[in-house]
Structures are given as C-alpha cells and as structure tokens.
Amino acid sequence: MPELPEVETTRKGILPFVDKQTVAKIIIRQPKLRWEVPDAIHDMEGEIIQSVTRRGKYILLETSKGTALIHLGMSGSLRVLDVGVAAEKHDHVDFEFSNKKLIRLRDPRRFGAVLWATKNPLKHKLIRSLGPEPLGDDFNTDYLFLASRGRKVSIKQFIMNGHVVVGVGNIYACESLFKAGISPKALAGKVSKKRYEKLVEVIKEVLARAIEQGGTTLKDFVQVEGNPGYFQQELNVYGRAGEACLVCESSIKQIKQGQRSTFYCSKCQK
C-alpha cells in the first residue's frame, strides 16, 4: 500500500493535529503487528510531541523520552479522529492527545509496525542502513550509478531496494522506469550513466508529483481525514496489463520480478 508519497501525505496530514500536543493515552488493542508493540511505548504518555518527521516509509513522533516509529506496511493507514469514536475491526493502536484528537492505526494485514526508540531513532537497527531519501540531494546520478556497478539484479528490483534508495515501491518503480524509457528487466550493473541520470530525474518528478496529488488510492489508501489520493489518475503502466500504452498503444505487459508484479511497455522501454 503506502509508498513514500502515501507516507508523506499521511505525515503531513497528522502534523497539524499532533505537533506540540501532549500524548494523553496510548491504547493497544492488538500488539501483534509485524513486531510486538513494546510496552515501553506508554512512556510517551504525558510527553509533548516535539516533531513529526519521516525517514523512508517510517513516520517518527519525537518526544523527550523517546521516538515512536510507525510503519504502515502493505495495508496500514493513520486516521485523525475525535477521542471517543468507536474503534472498528483492524484498528490496532490509538494515540490520544490532550486536544481530544486521536491518531488511529488501522492495518488489516498487520505488516506494519509501531516501535519505540529511546536513543537516536536514525541509529535504530531498521533505519540506520537505509539508503538516501529520493527527494534529497544525496540521491543523484553519481550515487546511483556507482551503487549499481557490479549488481546483477534487474534495475527494477535495484531501485525498489530500500538499502539503495528509500521510498520507491512497486507502483512508483514501474511508473518511473516507464517515464525513463528503461526496461524493468535491464540489469542494474549494465545500465549507462546517462540512463541513470534520466532515471534519477524521473523518480524525483514522479514522487514529487504523487505527493502533490495526495498519493495513489488503488483500493483502500486514504488520507488522514478519509479522502483518497489522486495520483492513480496519472498512472501510465501500473495495474494496466493488457491495456493500450498511452504513448504507443501497444499492450502493457505484466511479469513477475522478485515475486512482485511488474507492468511495462515493451515498445517504449528498452
């Protein structure tokens, strides 16, 4: 579900309701997410949220006692609601605030996570080895080209690897490769520097545009106040197997790479 644009949309959505607010209470209905929600998360209660940031697909809620790390997995979402609104199925964790708002994590598949870091969260095991932010300056042609040398995986799997660059999931990997005119099957180690230059450019464009559009709603992604994203209207290949390429009209193909579906145009992408 959420890739970087959806997570960033979520972060921006909760920000005005929780930043500088005091955590009143944390309710854990289902602790068994991808990892068990640690009891120590209750140390947040009574603390003020000092910042609401994002690293990769993790949302970080910082307090003076520690930082909550929230990951939405494949099916997770955060909603802003008023304290007292009844929880429904799959509503696993609530963060209640003294302003009577709450942030509710819903995650049917439970691949998401709520963790607690008492030290520098950027040094947390799951975060410290992540690749650069795709919209930052250290994600650039030189970096990506150098990182790709000697790599035998496909370019698509390469850019989806969070240790190479964070935030590029299945949708935006497919869309970026289409816009760059690169076959998803090309081997990462064989792609020219010139083509990496184009790829870096389009990844930044595609992600920035998707954030502007509030993310992609395929089925159940919603922004924190329940509205869908709109980027799905701009998808060129993802989910369009058998349909006509919007550029050349040949049929969009679907294959499996690393057990994930890949959509591409074999005429536009070489």
Next chain:
DNA sequence: AAAGACACCTGTCCGC
C-alpha cells in the same frame, strides 16, 4: 556482499 526464496496476515476477486 549479493541474490533469491520465504515469511508474516487478511481481504478480495476470479474461475469452476
């Protein structure tokens, strides 16, 4: 270090 398979879990959709 790198690559590939597998794991986690629930809901939905499609074909019979």
Next chain:
DNA sequence: TGCGGACAGGTGTCTT
C-alpha cells in the same frame, strides 16, 4: 453459492 487459488501498495531473515 461455495471453495480453492492467486493476488495485493513492504521488507526482514534465512539460505545459498
């Protein structure tokens, strides 16, 4: 209508 199987926006872990 029911049932089995495939599939879904992610990513850590284990094995080669």
